Amino acid sequence: MTYDPNIAFNVLPALPPPEEVITTEVYRQLNRATRALGELKGAGRVIPDQSVLISMIGLQEAKLSSEIENIVTTNDELYRAFADDGNADPATKEVLRYGQALWYAYDQIKMGRPLCTSLFEEIATTIKMVDIGVRKSPGTKIMNSLREIIYTPPDGEPLIRALLYDLEKFMNDDSISELDPLIKMAITHYQFEAIHPFSDGNGRTGRILNIIYLIDKGLLEIPVLYLSKYIIENKMDYYRGLKAVTEEGKWEDWIIYMLKAVESTSIITKSKIYRIEELINDTVQQVKSQSNSIYSKDLIEVIFRRPVFKIKFVEESLSVSRPTALKYLQTLVGNNVLMEFTHGKNKYYANSNFIDLLSE
Structure with missing residues (x-):
């Protein structure tokens, strides 16, 4: 038929x-x-x-x-x-x-x-x-x-x-x-x-x-x-x-x-996946060399869990106070690990290198 x-x-x-x-x-x-x-x-x-x-x-x-x-x-x-x-x-x-x-x-x-x-x-x-x-x-x-x-x-x-x-x-x-x-x-x-x-x-x-x-x-x-x-x-x-x-x-x-x-x-x-692993390892070394006082394995995992996030995400993920989370984020922005930007009334933090890798 x-x-x-x-x-x-x-x-x-x-x-x-x-x-x-x-x-x-x-x-x-x-x-x-x-x-x-x-x-x-x-x-x-x-x-x-x-x-x-x-x-x-x-x-x-x-x-x-x-x-x-x-x-x-x-x-x-x-x-x-x-x-x-x-x-x-x-x-x-x-x-x-x-x-x-x-x-x-x-x-x-x-x-x-x-x-x-x-x-x-x-x-x-x-x-x-x-x-x-x-x-x-x-x-x-x-x-x-x-x-x-x-x-x-x-x-x-x-x-x-x-x-x-x-x-x-x-x-x-x-x-x-x-x-x-x-x-x-x-x-x-x-x-x-x-x-x-x-x-x-x-x-x-x-x-x-x-x-x-x-x-x-x-x-x-x-x-x-x-x-x-x-x-x-x-x-x-x-x-x-x-x-x-x-x-x-x-x-x-x-x-x-x-x-x-x-x-x-x-x-x-x-x-x-291997390039993500390499980027994570490079980020660990960068944070350790520039701001070892804030380094933790958990902090690195958090900033790779979402490519864009708000401060509240860091507070809740690490169970830290807002001032402590802000200290971490400002340090990472200062070291060019993260980028800070505002959209509307909200402030965000972006892992730009991670975003670029994901978008390829």
Whole structure:
């Protein structure tokens, strides 16, 4: 039957796909991606305070993943809003909620909760801050910028829930398929996006599922692999790959695309982690040499936990008085470790070198 984008795509590809789609070239790329991901997993342990990696690299992913959905904010607005505990414009608030959804999903997986439809719904609900359940109303259409229909996802709540249940089994029950988890992640991502279970937030929910699936399977320990930058830089190939699976059942190119995304992103993130470690060590030496009287391991960790913060954050994190926190901050500003600036009525402190590194 010829594919028609105007008709609900109710017969999704069966899971797992036929064995012949896993070609020699897929396995070659799988080996490269597995090696790069393993090196990233090791790199994630080099920084003792792993909240630095989880929060800051995760915040960049929140920004880029939201950008794919045309929800755009700047790094300045994002870091300031993070310092203000979410007080920001609507777009920036939605980006921050993506970060909250990622944290929530990560915590749930670490507590042993399986990947399931109710968790997917909770992730989407956190992102959109409205109660999002599986679509009940018919008529959902995916359109391009010219308002042309390019895809009609499955219709009807019972069918959508049945497809999600099949996806849950594929993700959680390794007896159903002995495929490598990285290949299963690529297949899962397509399947979730094709089901398009929610009225909004599907893309961002799907990208969170990528990372927590890899954590669930033990390929990563902390959520530091984010594919959104690669997707933005190779956006046409991303949508072309999804389309080819839907219309022609061409899994090979799609799986290779996702494995390349894992390889490329792992290499970039590993490099960034080692550079963060180097910057932290350089900062330790700078503070010790210029202001040893205020140096403490905890102080250095605090100024890397958020790239922009207020004095209250230092007070609470170090359990010190406001005068003591102010003394620390003024000393670090004087030594060019931090930069002080005012926005509106609020005073902020910025770790400029850290911001520059994160923004690359």
